[in-house]
Amino acid sequence: MNPAERKKQILRAVVEEYIHTAEPVGSAAIVRQYLTGVSSATIRNDMAELERTDYLFQPHTSAGRVPTQKGYRAYLDWLMERQRPKAEDMIELQNAILRGMPHWEKTIREVTETLAHLTGYAALSASPRLSKSKIKQIRLIRLDGMNLVLIVFADHDMVKHHHIRLEFPIDAALAEQVSHMLNREFANMRMEYIDEQSFVRMMCLFDANPELIAKVLRLIIKAIEEMTDVTVYLYGVSNLFTCPEFCDIERAKELYDFLDDTSKVQRLFMAAGEHGGTQIMIGSEIGIPELEDCSLVLARYLPERTVSGMIGLIGPSRMDYSRVTGLMDYLIKHLDRMICKTVNADDNQLILRGGGSFFRPLIRSDEIDG
Amino acid sequence: MNPAERKKQILRAVVEEYIHTAEPVGSAAIVRQYLTGVSSATIRNDMAELERTDYLFQPHTSAGRVPTQKGYRAYLDWLMERQRPKAEDMIELQNAILRGMPHWEKTIREVTETLAHLTGYAALSASPRLSKSKIKQIRLIRLDGMNLVLIVFADHDMVKHHHIRLEFPIDAALAEQVSHMLNREFANMRMEYIDEQSFVRMMCLFDANPELIAKVLRLIIKAIEEMTDVTVYLYGVSNLFTCPEFCDIERAKELYDFLDDTSKVQRLFMAAGEHGGTQIMIGSEIGIPELEDCSLVLARYLPERTVSGMIGLIGPSRMDYSRVTGLMDYLIKHLDRMICKTVNADDNQLILRGGGSFFRPLIRSDEIDG
C-alpha cells in the first residue's frame, strides 16, 4: 500500500476506533484491528506526520492519538462511508412516522424521540416557522364575553389556535365584526407582515369603542406574532450524561443549561443552511462555546416548502457519523414521502429528491494525500 | 436549661446548620453558634442520645452528626418556625403573578419558574385536571374539508382546543350537525364521563355516512380525553446538579430521568392530598426510590375549586424548610387572591382561607421530650 493511502487508512482507523472506545488509539491497536501486516513503527511514523499536519492529537507523551476537529472533518469529507441503517432501525423510524400520521407535527415529535433513542445522543427538532406562510383563513370564536379563541389557518394545513381571556367583556356582534375584518385584512397575507402597523391599520376600520377594540386587537396581533415562533422539541438529553466527555457534573450542567434554553437552541437552528440534506457541524464550526466538544447534525424536513423545519442530533464530536448520517438520510427521505401524501401542496410544487447529504469541504483533498 | 429542651435545641441546631453547610455538624460548632454556655461534652452526650433515638446519624466515628429523616420530620413538626419571605422575594412572586394575568394558566408557569429561581431547587407544577369539570360549551369549527378545530369551554373559563386533521373530507353541513350534537350531548357533562360509551351513544344519532362519522367522533372523543390530562411544568432542574447530594453524574442522571418523565411526575402529584395548605414529604415518605434523599413540597392552588392544580418544589432532604414553607404559604395566598379576581366563580363559592400549612405528624411530641 502506498504511504498516502496508508495515512488515510490510519486516520480512518483512529477516528473509528476512538468513536467506539473513547480512548486514545495506539499504534498497536491499529496493527491488531485495522492494518495487519504493517509494523507498529510504521504506523507510529505516519501518526507523527498526521499530528504535524494537525489531523491527530496526543493528549500526553505516552498516550495514543485522538482525532482533532480537522481530523473528524477529513474523515467526514473523504474517508467515511454512509452506513445503510439496520433493518430494525428502519422499522422503528417507519413506526414513529406512522404513529404521528396524519398529524405530521406529531410525527416530527415521535421521530425526534425515536432518533434520540436509536442513537443514544440528544435529538432536537423545530416546528416549521410560519413567518413566510400565507394565512388562508382566520377566525375569532367568541365563547362568552370574556373568552375568545383565535384560530389561524395557514398554508400547508398549518393550524394555530390561541385562547384570549379579556379583562372587559366584548359583545357577540363586535366580536363577529372583528373576526370579519381580520379575515378581510389578513387573508392571503404572510404571517410575518402582521405587526404593529397592521394594528394601526385595523384600528382605523372601527369607530365605536376604541379602548376595547384596541385591547382586543393588541392581544390578537400578539397572539399571531407568537404563532410564528418555532417550537423546539428536545429528547434524550440524559443520554449525553453517560458520554465520557460530559461525565463531570460541571460540564453536564453547562450543556444541560444550554439545551434547556429554548432561545439558544433556536439560534442553533438558525445557523443551519436553507438547503435540504444532512449537514454536520463539528466543535467550533457550530460557533457556540458550550458546544466546543460536540457535533451537531441537522437536516431540513420538507426542504422544498415554505413550512420546512429542522431535525437533528447533538452528541460528542466523537459521534458515530457513519451510522448517524445513514439514519438521517433515510429518515428525511421517508418523512418527505409520507408527509407529502397527506398534505395539500397548494402553493408549492413538491419535488421529491434523494436524500443526498451536504458536507462543507473545508480541507483540500491533496493536503492529506501529500 | 432543662435537658429535654436542650436536646430539642440541639436537634434544631444540627438541622439548621446542616441545611446551610451540607457538612456533618460537630459538637463544637453547636457550642460556638447555637448553645453558647454549654460544654461540648454535654452536647456530645445529648447527641449520642439523639442518635440512639434515631434523630441523628453519624456517617463515621470521627464525624459530626447529620439529621435522619425522622430528625427532619421532628424539626418540621415541632421545632421549625416559618420564615416570613424577604421583601424582594415577595415582590418577585407578585411580579410573576402579574406577568401572567389575566391568563392565570400562564401565571402558574411564571410563578413556578420564579420559585425555582428564588429557592435554587427544582420547581414543578401541574395544570388543573379537568376530569371533574363540567363542559359549558363545545364547538367544532370546520376550516376546510380536512381540517377541524375542536374547542371545549369548561368550568372556570377553562378552554382547550385541538386541531383535528382528517384523512377523508367532511362537508360543512355534516360538521355543523356534529357540532350541534356534541353540544346537545355533552354540555353540562363532566369531562371524565366522556368515553367509549359516549361514542356509541353519539353514533346512534347519525344514520348517513357511518364510517366517516365514526372516524370523526373517535378523534373527537380522543381529543377530549387528552384534554383532561394534566400538563406538568418543570423548571430549575439544573439547580439540583449543584447540590452536593446530586453532584455525581450517576445520581444526577437518575434524578433527571425521573423528572423528565412526565407520567412519573404526574404520579407525584397524585400522592399529595386534596386539601389546601403546604404539604411536605421527606425522603421515603414520598414513596419513590429515586427520590430517597429528596424532599417534596407541594401545595394546591385554588384548593376550593374543582379546577385546582398543584405547585411545588423538589430539593434535597437538606432543604431550607423554614424559608420554603414561608414562600409557599405566601405564594398560595396571593395566587388564590389574584386568580379569584379574574375568574368567574360560577359553580363553586370560593372562600378565601389563610395559608395554614399542614404537616403530617408522624412522631409523638413526647418522644423527643423524654
Added chain:
DNA sequence: AATTAGCACTCGGTATTGTAGAGTGCTAAT
C-alpha cells in the same frame, strides 16, 4: 527510500504510606 526491530524514555494512573486534624466516647472530678 521505505520499512521495521529494538530499546530507552515519558508519563498518567493506581496503590501505598504517612500525617494532620476534626470529632468522638469515656472517665473521673466537680
Added chain:
DNA sequence: ATTAGCACTCTACAATACCGAGTGCTAATT
C-alpha cells in the same frame, strides 16, 4: 447533671513508588 481532659478513630490529603502503555529514535533490513 455537667464538664474537663484525654486517648482513640477515621477521613482527607499529600507524597512516594511503581506499573505499563505507548512513544520516538536509531540502526539494521528490504
